Amino acid sequence: MTRTAVLICPGRGTYNKAELGYLHRHHADKAALFAGFDAQRKDAGQEEVTALDGATRFSVSKYSRGDIASPLIYASALADAQSLAEDIDVVAVTGNSMGWYIGLAAAGALSAADGFKVVNTMGTLMQQQLIGGQLVYPFTGPEWQNSPHRKTELLDLAAEINVREGHDLGLSIDLGGMLVLAGNEAGLKAFEAAVPVLNGRFPMRLANHAAFHTVLQAPVAAEGRKQLGAELFQQPEVPMIDGRGQIWWPGATDTQALADYTLGHQVVKPYDFTRAVQNAACEFAPDLFIVTGPGTTLGGAVALSLVQCGWQGMTGKPAFKARQAEAPLLISMGDEVQRSLVTG
Structure with missing residues (x-):
């Protein structure tokens, strides 16, 4: 029996000490995917993603940098999105902040390689300028x-x-x-x-x-548009919900408008993750909300977003916990036990 799911991709701050080695632990079968990412990093004179993930020591000062965290989170999340069990039918994709870029690739609006290019470029620009x-x-x-x-x-x-x-x-x-x-x-x-x-x-x-999603990032957005062309973007294969709660539909997406939003509004205007989750719930009514790894911190924000709109009668923490205990509605792939519920 098919289980419908909204896939939710995390943003910055989700690859921490506990996540070191995530690619090696969970995705040893995706060497070809990661080789492409490593090649892009090498060409840019940057440390390879698999080397970063395979390090023996984690330091916050290094791994919280935009040019380090962003590609690691992208590789981890996209690999998770490609590891779902066959009975999972992803009916929509959304994400938090940088998770929008990952969601574009998970939904097919960017190829895996082009999604990595967008994430690595924007993460590097953010780190170079580090405004606010x-x-x-x-x-x-x-x-x-x-x-x-x-x-x-x-x-x-x-x-x-x-x-x-x-x-x-x-x-x-x-x-x-x-x-x-x-x-x-x-x-x-x-x-x-x-x-x-x-x-x-x-x-x-x-x-x-940095001061993400504010006008202070205008120089980063402008440079991003110079380096990343609209030709990278294509029709999504599944609906995507952006940081305004707007839905981009397969076959009806203006790819120039998608590029303009991604490298414009999304960078310099507030990101309403709460509305994105609530609109995903109300529009698609999935059986599951699946948050890809790395990390598990985004799960709380998803749960609170659902509770705030009274999803399935849940109006507070006790009701949500009771619902989760009865039949999990929210799955965090960064959690080993929950991960096994949705992977092949």
Whole structure:
């Protein structure tokens, strides 16, 4: 019996110490795929992806860099997408932030090689320029109670800081129950000083992350458009949901518009991952939401996004956990046990 699934690809920050060796552990059968990626890296004078994955030591300062993390995450996620069991019918693809690029390849709108080219180019440009930074701050309660009022307060605070002289701050990603804010150092520090510390962790700065999805990335977007042509993009084989919640349909996609969005709006405007997940749920009503590896951190944002729209009657953490225990709805391929539920 076929199981329908929305495939969700992760973004930066998901290849960490525990993920070192991910390609070698799970995808020893995909040497030809990785050889192509390694060749692109070698031609650019960069360390090969398989060498990075096969290293004996992990350091945050190195592996959080855009030119290192991005290609590793792409290779891991795309290989996972190609490893699904035969009874899985992917009815739509989406992703978080950089996961949009991976989703393009998983959906067939970019070839595997061209998807890698896009990810490696953009990740390298981000790292070379490293404009601004990002932080994460939650607005939901411990039982995942949605708090639109608190969310509005935090966004209003960011907007107020943004108009101060010398301060840049704004929404980068709407991430389930979290706000990812981005800006310059003055803007980030002002926000950190204005909000209470939660759980001893938040507000949490993200290492080696630039001010993604804000106007500060305009120079990166412009350079990306110079280096990456619209001819790389083609009709997707399955529907794709972007960072606005918009659906790109097979056979009806304007590939120039897709290139313009990917290398324009998507880089310099806020990314609404919450809406992407909710629209995927409501439009396609899948049996499963499958989050590719590496890592498992995106699963929480998917769960919170579903709870916030009351998907299948789930209105909080207890209801979601009960649903998962009964029959898993959300599968994280970065989790060894869950992975076995959807791989061949």
